[in-house]
Amino acid sequence: xxxxxxxxxxxxxxxxxxxxxxxxxxxxxxxxxxxxxxxxxxxxxxxxxxxxxxxxxxxxxxxxxxxxxxxxxxxxxxxxxxxxxxxxxxxxxxxxxxxxxxxxxxxxxxxxxxxxxxxxxxxxxxxxxxxxxxxxxxxxxxxxxxxxxxxxxxxxxxxxxxxxxxxxxxxxxxxxxxxxxxxxxxxxxxxxxxxxxxxxxxxxxxxxxxxxxxxxxxxxxxxxxxxxxxxxxxxxxxxxxxxxxxxxxxxxxxxxxxxxxxxxxxxxxxxxxxxxxxxxxxxxxxxxxxxxxxxxxxxxxxxxxxxxxxxxxxxxxxxxxxxxxxxxxxxxxxxxxxxxxxxxxxxxxxxxxxxxxxxxxxxxxxxxxxxxxxxxxxxxxxxxxxxxxxxxxxxxxxxxxxxxxxxxxxxxxxxxxxxxxxxxxxxxxxxxxxxxxxxxxxxxxxxxxxxxxxxxxxxxxxxxxxxxxxxxxxxxxxxxxxxxxxxxxxxxxxxxxxxxxxxxxxxxxxxxxxxxxxxxxxxxxxxxxxxx
Amino acid sequence: xxxxxxxxxxxxxxxxxxxxxxxxxxxxxxxxxxxxxxxxxxxxxxxxxxxxxxxxxxxxxxxxxxxxxxxxxxxxxxxxxxxxxxxxxxxxxxxxxxxxxxxxxxxxxxxxxxxxxxxxxxxxxxxxxxxxxxxxxxxxxxxxxxxxxxxxxxxxxxxxxxxxxxxxxxxxxxxxxxxxxxxxxxxxxxxxxxxxxxxxxxxxxxxxxxxxxxxxxxxxxxxxxxxxxxxxxxxxxxxxxxxxxxxxxxxxxxxxxxxxxxxxxxxxxxxxxxxxxxxxxxxxxxxxxxxxxxxxxxxxxxxxxxxxxxxxxxxxxxxxxxxxxxxxxxxxxxxxxxxxxxxxxxxxxxxxxxxxxxxxxxxxxxxxxxxxxxxxxxxxxxxxxxxx
Numbered sequence: 001x002x003x004x005x006x007x008x009x010x011x012x013x014x015x016x017x018x019x020x021x022x023x024x025x026x027x028x029x030x031x032x033x034x035x036x037x038x039x040x041x042x043x044x045x046x047x048x049x050x051x052x053x054x055x056x057x058x059x060x061x062x063x064x065x066x067x068x069x070x071x072x073x074x075x076x077x078x079x080x081x082x083x084x085x086x087x088x089x090x091x092x093x094x095x096x097x098x099x100x101x102x103x104x105x106x107x108x109x110x111x112x113x114x115x116x117x118x119x120x121x122x123x124x125x126x127x128x129x130x131x132x133x134x135x136x137x138x139x140x141x142x143x144x145x146x147x148x149x150x151x152x153x154x155x156x157x158x159x160x161x162x163x164x165x166x167x168x169x170x171x172x173x174x175x176x177x178x179x180x181x182x183x184x185x186x187x188x189x190x191x192x193x194x195x196x197x198x199x200x201x202x203x204x205x206x207x208x209x210x211x212x213x214x215x216x217x218x219x220x221x222x223x224x225x226x227x228x229x230x231x232x233x234x235x236x237x238x239x240x241x242x243x244x245x246x247x248x249x250x251x252x253x254x255x256x257x258x259x260x261x262x263x264x265x266x267x268x269x270x271x272x273x274x275x276x277x278x279x280x281x282x283x284x285x286x287x288x289x290x291x292x293x294x295x296x297x298x299x300x301x302x303x304x305x306x307x308x309x310x311x312x313x314x315x316x317x318x319x320x321x322x323x324x325x326x327x328x329x330x331x332x333x334x335x336x337x338x339x340x341x342x343x344x345x346x347x348x349x350x351x352x353x354x355x356x357x358x359x360x361x362x363x364x365x366x367x368x369x370x371x372x373x374x375x376x377x378x379x380x381x382x383x384x385x386x387x388x389x390x391x392x393x394x395x396x397x398x399x400x401x402x403x404x405x406x407x408x409x410x411x412x413x414x415x416x417x418x419x420x421x422x423x424x425x426x427x428x429x430x431x432x433x434x435x436x437x438x439x440x441x442x443x444x445x446x447x448x449x450x451x452x453x454x455x456x457x458x459x460x461x462x463x464x465x466x467x468x469x470x471x472x473x474x475x476x477x478x479x480x481x482x483x484x485x486x487x488x489x490x491x492x493x494x495x496x497x498x499x500x501x502x503x504x505x506x507x508x509x510x511x512x513x514x515x516x517x518x519x520x521x522x523x524x525x526x527x528x529x530x531x532x
Numbered sequence: 533x534x535x536x537x538x539x540x541x542x543x544x545x546x547x548x549x550x551x552x553x554x555x556x557x558x559x560x561x562x563x564x565x566x567x568x569x570x571x572x573x574x575x576x577x578x579x580x581x582x583x584x585x586x587x588x589x590x591x592x593x594x595x596x597x598x599x600x601x602x603x604x605x606x607x608x609x610x611x612x613x614x615x616x617x618x619x620x621x622x623x624x625x626x627x628x629x630x631x632x633x634x635x636x637x638x639x640x641x642x643x644x645x646x647x648x649x650x651x652x653x654x655x656x657x658x659x660x661x662x663x664x665x666x667x668x669x670x671x672x673x674x675x676x677x678x679x680x681x682x683x684x685x686x687x688x689x690x691x692x693x694x695x696x697x698x699x700x701x702x703x704x705x706x707x708x709x710x711x712x713x714x715x716x717x718x719x720x721x722x723x724x725x726x727x728x729x730x731x732x733x734x735x736x737x738x739x740x741x742x743x744x745x746x747x748x749x750x751x752x753x754x755x756x757x758x759x760x761x762x763x764x765x766x767x768x769x770x771x772x773x774x775x776x777x778x779x780x781x782x783x784x785x786x787x788x789x790x791x792x793x794x795x796x797x798x799x800x801x802x803x804x805x806x807x808x809x810x811x812x813x814x815x816x817x818x819x820x821x822x823x824x825x826x827x828x829x830x831x832x833x834x835x836x837x838x839x840x841x842x843x844x845x846x847x848x849x850x851x852x853x854x855x856x857x858x859x860x861x862x863x864x865x866x867x868x869x870x871x872x873x874x875x876x877x878x879x880x881x882x883x884x885x886x887x888x889x890x891x892x893x894x895x896x897x898x899x900x901x902x903x904x905x906x907x908x909x910x911x912x913x914x915x916x917x918x919x920x
Binding site for chain 2: 011440
């Protein structure tokens with residue numbers, strides 16, 4: 001008989017985790033405490049050890065999937081017991097009849113008829129362990145999986161003589177309706193699956209008030225608040241969104257109002273995936289449905305302005321750029337560059353065996369060019385104080401990165417000491433860490449100059465704002481084929497635009513221009529890097 | 533890339549106190565003019581027993597961490613790496629001494645005779661206590677940082693008053709007066725309670741040993757941020773002795789603890805020992821140390837593993853392989869027992885909580901208990917068994 005390992009809460013109050021990597025596959029033999037898989041939670045990356053000894057039958061979640069706590073991860077045929085189907089374990093209610101045609105196994109039936117959807121996992125676990133010797137217990141869903149004793153309350157507590165009237169136990173007697181039992185029946189009494197489907201259906205139809213319903217209240221009995229709510233049809237279609245704390249946090253950071261996100265969670269909650277889908281959708285198709293965005297003039301004025309609290313990275317970014325823009329007079333210059341040789345160079349590096357496995361991009365060449373040009377024009381790598389100009393004889397090269405947390409500028413420390421390959425590796429790991437939202441504060445302090453890769457967004461150029469405390473920033477535009485005049489003939493070349501902003505208190509136009517020309521020269525002829 | 537992280541405070545210093553060290557990282561035993569005398573009674577058998585304890589608790593720690601990862605426990609705070617500090621200190625304690633732990637003193641608990649399996653009922657959420665503190669004079673784990681320090685000092689002040697009245701001394705325990713040992717970490721040392729406790733302990737000559745395991749990290753805050761000087765230096769400010777010791781050196785910890793307790797028993801007031809060690813694992817199972825410390829740092833400390841060091845020493849003393857094999861097998865067996873015990877745990881009856889509200893019978897509690905029993909009886913169990 002196979003046993004199921006459900007995702008436990010490995011932190012304190014975590015609700016879900018992402019499957020990073022499986023260390024076993026179907027057929028693998030595992031001992032107790034052998035590592036099965038690696039997961040990432042909101043707090044940490046952890047390895048989950050096997051609670052069973054036996055043979056892995058089936059992986060029940062894919063790599064990359066986000067799994068909620070309590071959901072099954074893997075089925076293991078436990079050593080010393082005859083193997084069975086993986087479905088057997090959750091099917092704690094497989095013996096439960098669709099109707100009360102025969103006595104229900106102990107603890108199994110209430111899930112189908114009780115309208116209150118509380119503690120179904122606990123009940124399921126119980127039904128698994130008590131509901132017959134054929135079914136394995138659901139294990140590994142945390143201490144919470146121990147059954148909470150939920151018992152129907154007698155209506156009369158003060159006097160046992162006043163026996164409960166028959167109507168006092170609607171929960172126990174009233175069926176939830178033909179649809180409910182019918183659905184459960186259609187799913188073949190499929191145990192936990194049916195149970196979840198049933199809950200999802202009830203929640204989708206009944207809405208949140210089903211959650212508020214007390215055990216013992218009939219399904220038909222409307223909640224006063226809910227009915228009051230429904231009698232106001234003109235109310236704007238705002239509903240309080242259900243979501244777990246990590247999702248709420250992510251939504252807050254993304255500036256997304258969860259009420260707008262379509263929810264697919266089993267309890268009607270917005271899941272992490274829903275949020276990602278929504279944001280991806282709103283970026284791709286932001287223009288597609290303007291009707292959802294514009295609010296007509298007939299609405300109250302207050303409804304036509306959306307207020308987003310300024311905090312976190314947004315607030316820090318705003319503060320930093322204002323300080324820089326107002327305190328440092330910017331001089332900005334631009335230059336178009338034929339980067340065809342850079343493209344050729346990148347292509348050759350990619351093919352080169354010594355760069356195997358290393359990510360090579362035009363940004364790498366630009367970063368190298370900036371370091372090269374800085375050595376020739378050291379004043380760009382400096383900082384202004386009222387009494388002194390500090391010229392840095394090292395370069396901590398910042399790379400502006402759009403991350404889930406907002407704009408961050410982690411920097412590569414002592415970039416001047418790195419070979420081209422080391423720089424490539426450093427760039428790759430810096431962007432990866434930033435994209436994963438794992439950039440540490442120390443990675444963002446001590447920068448001396450910055451590159452912003454606006455080309456990644458398909459933009460030709462822009463006026464960058466100097467990262468506060470530095471004297472120069474380079475904007476790297478998109479590289480695309482454009483008509484270019486060579487020896488009087490127009491031919492297609494790979495062209496990009498480099499933009500730079502410089503602190504005019506330190507650098508005058510000529511120095512800025514010389515620096516930009518040096519950077520451009522390398523992009524036009526990367527062989528100049530040999531002169532380092 | 534040799535950028536030095538700005539963790540060292542510009543005002544940081546090494547302090548005046550030397551760090552007592554006897555057992556080198558290579559397992560070779562050195563000597564210390566001040567503290568050698570406190571090791572004269574330690575035999576090779578004692579060291580072998582200590583090794584067995586440390587190995588058993590290490591195995592216990594690993595098994596419990598796995599159990600938490602399998603959803604069997606709500607939380608776990610591993611003591612991995614701090615075993616020598618705890619076992620070494622325990623070696624110098626007497627049964628009548630009162631120990632006030634934080635929540636990471638698993639090896640010390642084991643040495644005091646606490647059943648670690650019973651302890652896990654706390655981490656499974658089945659018990660608010662876990663063991664009888666009077667059975668081994670080992671008080672309950674305190675999860676509120678530093679809260680045990682004033683309690684321990686208060687207890688020690690009571691011990692002193694008892695001694696003046698000629699109370700509190702069991703003739704069966706010999707002539708040695710009892711002392712109090714309070715354990716806490718570098719993180720708790722920054723709490724206000726720690727400071728207040730030391731002031732009171734000094735003022736009242738409380739027979740208390742402040743045993744600090746400096747494991748270098750207060751969750752994610754490095755020690756260099758918490759203090760400019762070694763913590764042992766602080767004792768001078770309160771007017772009592774502070775001792776720095778290599779916390780991964782079983783012999784040195786044993787020696788300085790024996791010295792400190794002897795002084796405390798003489799009535800000379802408190803002593804602070806800072807055992808410099810390292811938390812090789814996570815703060816708790818809800819923590820990911822890779823987010824705040826480097827692989828190099830962890831590797832550096834792994835090389836100083838107290839268990840490895842003691843094994844080197846024992847092997848140099850020609851302890852035979854059979855001993856290590858037997859110790860390892862016993863530890864494995866203990867791990868299995870721990871697993872079985874956790875899986876077999878039963879949740880408590882709620883009514884049990886009424887038993888421990890007061891030490892003696894209390895009419896209000898009895899009323900509450902009666903109300904609760906009536907409430908419990910008010911559930912219709914029949915309806916649960918057959919809802920139709």
